[in-house]
Amino acid sequence: MPLEVLDGSVHDVTGPLIGYLGAGALLAGLVMGGFSALLSFWAGGQENAVMVQVGRRAFYAAAAMAVVAGVLLETALLTHDFSLAYVTEHTDLSTPMALVAAGFYGGQEGSLLYWTIVLGILGSASLVASAGLGVRLAGYAAGLLAVILSFFLLVLALVASPFDLLSITPPDGLGLNPVLRDGGMLIHPPVVLAGFASFAIPFSFAAAALLAGRSDAAWIAHTRRFALLAWSLQTAGLLLGMWWAYHVLGWGGYWGWDPVENVALMPWLATTAYLHSSQVQERRGRLRTWNFTLVIVAFLLVVFGTFIVRSGIVPSVHTFAVSSIGPWFLVFLLLCIVFSVVLLTFRSGTLGAGRAQPTPVVSREGAFVVQNLLLIGAVAVVMWGTILPLVTGMLGGERVVDASYYERASGPIFVVILALMAAGPLLPWRRAGAASLRALRWPAATAALVLVALLAFGVTSIAALVALPLAAGAAATALTEFARAVARTRRDRARLLPLIVRKRRRYGAYLAHLGLVVVVVGVAASHFWQQEKDVTLTSGQSVTVGGYTLTYAGSQQRQAADHTEDVAMIRFGDQTLEPSRAVYAGLGGQALTHVAITTTPLADVYVVLASTGGDGSASFRVFVNPLVSWIWAGGAIIILGVVLGNAGERSPAAEPVRRRVPATMPA
Amino acid sequence: MVPAVTMVLKWSIPAVIVAACVGYLIYSASGGTTEYYLTVSELRANHESGDVRVAGVVQDDVQKTDGGLRVTFTEKDGTASMPVEYSGTLPDIFRPGITVVVEGTLGADGVFHARTLLAKCPSRFSTAPYTT
Numbered sequence: 106m107p108l109e110v111l112d113g114s115v116h117d118v119t120g121p122l123i124g125y126l127g128a129g130a131l132l133a134g135l136v137m138g139g140f141s142a143l144l145s146f147w148a149g150g151q152e153n154a155v156m157v158q159v160g161r162r163a164f165y166a167a168a169a170m171a172v173v174a175g176v177l178l179e180t181a182l183l184t185h186d187f188s189l190a191y192v193t194e195h196t197d198l199s200t201p202m203a204l205v206a207a208g209f210y211g212g213q214e215g216s217l218l219y220w221t222i223v224l225g226i227l228g229s230a231s232l233v234a235s236a237g238l239g240v241r242l243a244g245y246a247a248g249l250l251a252v253i254l255s256f257f258l259l260v261l262a263l264v265a266s267p268f269d270l271l272s273i274t275p276p277d278g279l280g281l282n283p284v285l286r287d288g289g290m291l292i293h294p295p296v297v298l299a300g301f302a303s304f305a306i307p308f309s310f311a312a313a314a315l316l317a318g319r320s321d322a323a324w325i326a327h328t329r330r331f332a333l334l335a336w337s338l339q340t341a342g343l344l345l346g347m348w349w350a351y352h353v354l355g356w357g358g359y360w361g362w363d364p365v366e367n368v369a370l371m372p373w374l375a376t377t378a379y380l381h382s383s384q385v386q387e388r389r390g391r392l393r394t395w396n397f398t399l400v401i402v403a404f405l406l407v408v409f410g411t412f413i414v415r416s417g418i419v420p421s422v423h424t425f426a427v428s429s430i431g432p433w434f435l436v437f438l439l440l441c442i443v444f445s446v447v448l449l450t451f452r453s454g455t456l457g458a459g460r461a462q463p464t465p466v467v468s469r470e471g472a473f474v475v476q477n478l479l480l481i482g483a484v485a486v487v488m489w490g491t492i493l494p495l496v497t498g499m500l501g502g503e504r505v506v507d508a509s510y511y512e513r514a515s516g517p518i519f520v521v522i523l524a525l526m527a528a529g530p531l532l533p534w535r536r537a538g539a540a541s542l543r544a545l546r547w548p549a550a551t552a553a554l555v556l557v558a559l560l561a562f563g564v565t566s567i568a569a570l571v572a573l574p575l576a577a578g579a580a581a582t583a584l585t586e587f588a589r590a591v592a593r594t595r596r597d598r599a600r601l602l603p604l605i606v607r608k609r610r611r612y613g614a615y616l617a618h619l620g621l622v623v624v625v626v627g628v629a630a631s632h633f634w635q636q637e638k639d640v641t642l643t644s645g646q647s648v649t650v651g652g653y654t655l656t657y658a659g660s661q662q663r664q665a666a667d668h669t670e671d672v673a674m675i676r677f678g679d680q681t682l683e684p685s686r687a688v689y690a691g692l693g694g695q696a697l698t699h700v701a702i703t704t705t706p707l708a709d710v711y712v713v714l715a716s717t718g719g720d721g722s723a724s725f726r727v728f729v730n731p732l733v734s735w736i737w738a739g740g741a742i743i744i745l746g747v748v749l750g751n752a753g754e755r756s757p758a759a760e761p762v763r764r765r766v767p768a769t770m771p772a
Numbered sequence: 773m774v775p776a777v778t779m780v781l782k783w784s785i786p787a788v789i790v791a792a793c794v795g796y797l798i799y800s801a802s803g804g805t806t807e808y809y810l811t812v813s814e815l816r817a818n819h820e821s822g823d824v825r826v827a828g829v830v831q832d833d834v835q836k837t838d839g840g841l842r843v844t845f846t847e848k849d850g851t852a853s854m855p856v857e858y859s860g861t862l863p864d865i866f867r868p869g870i871t872v873v874v875e876g877t878l879g880a881d882g883v884f885h886a887r888t889l890l891a892k893c894p895s896r897f898s899t900a901p902y903t904t
Contacts, residue, residue, distance in 0.1 A: 355861070475786055482794035489798050494809060505809045505825055506802055507875070514801035518794065639841050639860070696864045715841055715861050724841050726861045 124189055127177040127268035131261050134170030137163050138255035142248050149244020149317070157244040161232050164251050168225025171258065175222045178215060178267050182208050188274040191215060191267040197280035199667055204286055210294050211281060213415065213430070214267035219295065221257040223302040228254060231306045231331055237323050238310075245313035253305045256437055265430050289349035297342030297369060301407050303335035304372055307379075308404030311397050312445070315452040320386075320393050329383050330751070332400060336376045337747050343369055344740035355698045355713045357637060357728035359736070362511045364419045367491045368410025371484050375403040378480040385470045388534060392470075394453040395477070401445045406484070408438045419494050472529030479518050479525075486514040520571055523625065526618060527552065527578035530586065547585050548578035569633045573626065580622040583615040613750015620742030627735030636729040639715075643722045651729035653677070653710050660717050668697070671717045673725070677703060677710060684714040684725065709733045807875065813852035815878060825875045826884065828853075832868045847874065847884070856884045863891035 141163035148156030178191070182205050187193045195208040195215070210219040228250040235243045261267070281290075310328045314320050346366065347359035360366060379399035385392045413419055416431025490506045497504040531544040552574035559570055590612070594601045605612045638650045642657035649655075658681070660673040665687075672685040682701035689697065701712045711728040718724070812828040828847035835844050842859045845868075856874055866872065866889070874886035 355864070471786075475790065478787055478790040479794075482790055482797075485794055486798055486801075489802070493802070503809045505807055507807065510801045514797040517797060641841070696867075698864050713861055716836070726841075 121188060121270055123177050123181045123186060124268045124270045127174050127181075128262065128266060130170045130174040130177065131258055131266065131268070134167045134174065135255055135258040135262050137170060138167035138251050138258055141167060142251035142255055145244045145248035145251060149241050149248060149313075152240045152244075154240045157240050157247065160244060160251070161247045164225075164232060164247050164254070165229050167251065167254055167258065168222075168229050171218070171221045171225045171254070174261075174268075175209070175218055178218060179206065179209055182206065185278070187276070187278055188270055189267070190269045190271050193271060193275055193278040195278070195281060197278035200278075200281055200286070203291060204281060207290050207294075208281065210298060211285065211290070212267075214261070214265045216294065216298055217257060217261055217265055217430075218267055220298050220302045221254065221261060223299045224250075224254055224257065224305055227299075227303050227306055227331070227334070228309075231310070231327075234330075235310075235327065238327060239317070239319070242310075242313050242317040242319060242324065245316045246309045249309035249312055250305065253309065260430055260433050264433060287349070287353050289345070289353060293342065293345040293349045296338060296345055300335060300338035300342040301369075301372075301411065303331065303338055304376070304404045304407045307332040307335060307376075307400045311400040312448055315397060315448045318452065320397070322387070325383060325387055325396075328400065329380070332376055332379055332383075332403075333747060333751055335403075336373065336380060337744060339369065339373045339376070340740065340747075341744060343373060344737065348737060351733065352700060352702065355700045357635065357711055357713075357726075357730065359631075359733070362490065362508045364491050365414055367487045368406070368413050371410065371487055372403045372406040374480050374484050374487075375399055375406055378477040379403065381473050382477050385473050389470060392474070394449070397453065398449060399477070401449065402484075405438070405441055405445060408434065408441055412438050413491065419491065467532065469529065469532045469534045472525050472532055476522055476525045476529065479522050483515050483518045483522075486518065487511065490514075516568060520568075520575060523572065523575040523579055526621070527575060527582050530582050530615070530618070544585070548581040551581035552578035566633050569629060572629045576622050576625045576629070579625075580619060583618045583622070586615045587612070609752075610750045613746045613748075616746030616749065617743045618746075620739045620744075620746055623735050623739030623742060625739075627732045627737075627739060630732035630735070631730045634731045638727050639724070640727065641718075641722055641724040643720070648725075648727065650710075650727045651708065653705075653708070653729055655682070655710070655712065655727065657723060657725075659721065660723055670699075671714065673714050673717065673723045675701070675712060675725075682710075682712050684712045686714045686716070704734050707731060811852075812847055812849040812854055815854070816852040823875065823877055823887075825873055826854075827871060827873045829871055830866070830868050834868055847872065854878070854884050855882065856886055856889075858886040858889045860889070862889065865891045 141160050144156060144163060145160030147153075148160055178189075180186075181189050181192050182196060183202070185192065185196070185198060185205075191212060191214055192208070195212045196205045200208070208215065210216040232243070232247055232250065235246060238246075307328050310324065310331070314324050314328075343366075346369070350361070351359040376399070379396060382392050382399060383396050386396050412431065412434040415434060490510055494503050494505050527548040528545055531541065531548070533541050555577040556570060556574040559573060564570060590604055590608075591601060593599075594604055636651040638648065640648045642648060644657055644659040647654050647656040654677075656676040658674040658676050660671055663670045663672055668687045668689045670685050670687040672683050675682040675684065680703055682703060683699075684701040685699045687697045687699065698713055703710050708729050708731040711730055713726045713728075715724040715726055807822070808824045810824055810826050812826055815824060815826050826847065828849045831846040831848050831853065833844075833846050836842065837844075841861065842857075843862060844855065844857050846853050847856050848854075858874065858876075863872075870891055873890045874884060875888040875890075876884060876886040878884050
């Protein structure tokens with residue numbers, strides 16, 4: 106297309122150039138991706154190692170094209186190239202450069218491109234590491250990854266291109282909504298999007314293993330590694346989202362059961378189930394079909410979530426652009442579902458039935474199975490709440506549920522999972538005898554102690570009286586494992602650290618369990634004992650909420666380039682809290698609240714400035730949120746446990762295979 | 773060796789129990805808490821006595837009292853409108869012209885008493901397209 110000068114002015118040549126180059130990179134990537142998909146499937150079926158290698162390289166090339174497109178888009182953003190519609194619609198000259206850079210994933214098209222890049226890079230890494238899996242499986246996995254990558258490149262190239270040009274280059278862009286002008290914007294979206302993208306990898310290797318008819322130890326180790334990566338990214342993404350909502354939105358909470366949150370939670374729950382049940386396959390060679398199903402379901406939930414989030418078909422606090430990509434994702438979702446169902450129905454038989462040894466329900470594997478069923482039950486609860494408006498909308502009156510539905514339906518499920526966390530790790534594989542049941546005495550005693558303590562403090566909430574003792578029991582169980590390690594090293598006169606390092610996967614997992622208990626305590630405390638008070642104060646007046654006294658010390662107005670800010674000063678002990686309210690004149694007078702939060706050992710004091718009056722008075726909403734900081738700390742412990750537990754894990758090819766399950770090829 | 777059928781039966785029992793419990797939880801929890809999600813005209817056309825959620829656009833007559841913690845305004849969709857009364861902190865982006873979802877009951881006086889007020893959040897996925 107010639108560089109026409111539409112409005113008679115001299116056109117900046119770099120703009121259209123970046124637009125054309127970017128669109129070209131996407132198309133080239135699409136061609137390479139399609140080529141990789143066809144070649145990899147064919148070569149995998151033929152077990153042609155050379156052609157599988159070529160197909161894999163074509164995937165790397167497609168991924169590289171996505172990266173090139175990303176570099177071009179970021180360049181356009183950072184140089185304020187407003188000839189691109191995307192740059193104009195998501196940034197302006199006054200936006201700080203860090204947020205301009207974050208504009209990359211700040212919109213529909215850019216976030217899809219970001220997703221594609223993550224898929225390309227992680228997919229390439231998984232293919233590099235797939236050498237030990239055999240030609241057929243590696244070929245099929247590359248083919249499946251290439252199909253998924255090509256789908257995204259197709260949508261980017263044809264429907265939602267970030268490189269669309271405006272006919273006239275405007276002098277300035279539209280900018281980012283002030284609510285999003287926050288440091289959280291720099292970390293939460295990239296992590297959560299990367300988490301979403303990475304679920305495609307375990308899916309591709311699971312489906313490839315079904316196609317190739319094998320599920321041996323090398324496959325489990327490879328799939329588990331990338332499932333762990335996806336799970337860790339999603340854990341971090343969920344927690345960062347909660348942290349951001351808590352610190353920015355000013356409603357005193359961190360989780361609202363909005364569809365956007367729900368669709369991020371569901372694949373996390375399914376993958377949590379997989380990470381536990383895959384151990385049953387590693388140790389006992391069982392639950393193979395079930396493990397495949399979990400990995401596949403996690404990916405389907407991701408595609409479903411993407412469809413829900415980006416089509417705007419369910420009512421949400423978030424408004425989504427009414428965009429043309431909804432139908433594309435719906436078709437992709439339906440194809441994925443059909444493919445997965447057909448695959449699981451016709452190919453799971455090729456995995457060989459598990460040896461039918463009697464397995465009692467009271468055993469480690471029994472605990473894993475029940476935990477898995479409960480996690481899937483939790484997915485069902487969340488799914489029903491999320492799609493209820495769709496289902497009822499088709500039948501007549503559109504109905505919605507509120508947070509209390511999720512709490513009442515999923516609360517009991519999570520409580521039983523906590524009980525399993527306390528009991529399961531102490532049960533031996535195969536059969537639990539009286540001796541192993543005796544091991545449960547420590548968690549049971551701890552739970553009883555905490556229950557008595559709560560009753561002594563006058564706690565009457567049944568939910569708190571059930572959840573907190575069970576959490577304490579789960580913590581006791583994890584600590585018992587560490588205590589056993591200490592006892593064993595003392596007995597053998599060995600050093601503790603080498604034992605923990607050698608069995609790091611086990612101890613990392615218990616550390617993650619401890620982290621989860623810390624999160625649960627934080628969630629329970631802030632849920633059951635949050636206090637809230639609306640108050641209007643004149644200068645010098647005090648208010649006491651939940652035992653914390655705050656004194657209002659007047660307010661002042663500060664002028665900034667693009668906004669005016671009313672700042673209230675509140676004395677709390679020797680600290681001064683400054684909740685404020687900014688008004689952006691340029692954006693139709695949109696207000697932006699800055700919450701003031703101070704963390705004490707037992708609770709966060711969370712102050713929101715509602716308004717300032719002409720007479721020097723000010724109205725506040727004050728929350729006291731017990732133990733919210735435990736949620737963030739516990740999240741960090743979980744991630745630490747997973748990372749330490751799996752760092753330097755030997756590659757499956759180098760590891761002697763403990764129990765190779767014979768790959769039964771179809772006749 | 774135990775026949776596969778026995779194994780399937782044995783493991784189906786916990787599965788069926790868990791499924792039944794989850795089903796019951798979903799049923800009992802959604803029984804009391806589902807609400808109709810309506811537009812203003814739908815609410816006008818078909819008066820619901822219980823709690824409902826109503827989506828509509830905030831009109832220009834926003835009045836704040838009690839230091840900004842109490843607000844009254846008119847919510848309108850394409851054809852119908854209704855007065856709304858709400859106490860509490862307002863979302864930052866609350867102003868005339870935005871879409872809000874109020875949750876509460878329509879009183880006999882024709883005023884909607886909102887317990888919660890949600891503004892449609894400006895998603896990172898949506899900005900108005902640039903028009904010249």
